Amino acid sequence: MAASRRRRSGGTGADEALVDSLVQVTFSVVAVLSRVATRHELSLTQMRLLGILRDHTPKMSSLARHLGLERSTLSGLVDRAEARGLLLRCPGGGDGRSVEVLITREGAALAELGYGEVVRALAPLVRDLRGGERQLLLGIAERMLRGREP
Amino acid sequence: MAASRRRRSGGTGADEALVDSLVQVTFSVVAVLSRVATRHELSLTQMRLLGILRDHTPKMSSLARHLGLERSTLSGLVDRAEARGLLLRCPGGGDGRSVEVLITREGAALAELGYGEVVRALAPLVRDLRGGERQLLLGIAERMLRGREP
DNA sequence: TATTGTTATACTCTATAACTATA
DNA sequence: TATAGTTATAGAGTATAACAATA
Numbered sequence A, B: 001m002a003a004s005r006r007r008r009s010g011g012t013g014a015d016e017a018l019v020d021s022l023v024q025v026t027f028s029v030v031a032v033l034s035r036v037a038t039r040h041e042l043s044l045t046q047m048r049l050l051g052i053l054r055d056h057t058p059k060m061s062s063l064a065r066h067l068g069l070e071r072s073t074l075s076g077l078v079d080r081a082e083a084r085g086l087l088l089r090c091p092g093g094g095d096g097r098s099v100e101v102l103i104t105r106e107g108a109a110l111a112e113l114g115y116g117e118v119v120r121a122l123a124p125l126v127r128d129l130r131g132g133e134r135q136l137l138l139g140i141a142e143r144m145l146r147g148r149e150p
Numbered sequence C: 001t002a003t004t005g006t007t008a009t010a011c012t013c014t015a016t017a018a019c020t021a022t023a
Numbered sequence D: 001t002a003t004a005g006t007t008a009t010a011g012a013g014t015a016t017a018a019c020a021a022t023a
Helices: A002-009 A013-039 A044-055 A060-067 A071-083 A105-127 A131-146 B002-009 B013-039 B044-055 B060-067 B071-083 B105-127 B131-146
Strands: A087-091 A099-103 B087-091 B099-103
Touching (some): A013 A105, A013 B105, A013 B131, A044 A071, A044 A087, A044 A105, A060 A099, A099 A105, A131 B013, A131 B131, B013 B105, B044 B071, B044 B099, B044 B105, B060 B071, B060 B099, B071 B087, B099 B105
Antiparallel strands (some): A087 A099
16 A cells, blocks of 8 residues: 555655655554553643653743643643642743743652553564664664754 | 663663654654644644545544544544545445545545655655665564554 | 743544434 | 444643733
8 A cells, every 4th residue: 555655656665665664653652652641641742741851840931842832732731730730830040931840749650650651562562673673773763863853 | 861761660771762762753753744734734633544545445433443533533533624625425335324434636635745745754864774774674663563453 | 122921712632422323 | 232423512732812021
């Protein structure tokens, strides 16, 4: 099926085959992540948000930028997570306008739990790769990510 | 940052590093796909729907299963796409209850356009991989996908 | 004036539950 | 009874536009 598409699009067949695979893998991984998130009554975005807050204490605007969302959208997300006790807003440093977002102990515990589940859920996808393949996949991922977000 | 998480989770470090990369790449690809979809006033799900309909004429229930959605959710998605003239519902074969979904010429044109844009957007992520790495990535993707959806 | 964040509004996406029609 | 699909409802996610407070 991808073959017929490849022909119709008339691009570089090799790139297209690779892109097809990349997209398929992407949807598989998204499905796994969503399943884990749903199990804890989180959306994928909320889980990602908690994942960021595990290691950072960003301001609202920077958080919105990282997630690729409008500030107004983030306000709602943070509202709901705050109402659940997963994070806190607090006044941010020198600038009287800005707000910092901190994960709570409960939020951190949930993030930790979810992360472990994601690893366990995805590990089978990755488990039968041999050592050399793992190294190569890591390298490829790193190079693919390096090109982005300059 | 991934390193500290790895230590806290106490699992197999090697798997976790690989999973971290996989998740990061996943979000990058989702961002690219979403950007393309938005450009054509489609959601990611709608674009995926059109992608399936390029090569298939499924019934509603099978479509819902493929997308991992409830039938009621799919009804709404198909409603909106049908209102835009991107697809058609028609009575499905022998079973008087079932409904087949067909892409229209306009829908197919949009799917084709979007697919080309996705390929062009993702190709740079993939372009500097050498021949052997491409083969390996394809093989890995295939193996990763084979495990799923039996 | 420009920036940070929130609020108001409107729409899409999503699931659950109840329903209709067919099997 | 069971299945295919829709409708009703409710809530979350999202963006745009208008706003307040601060810079």
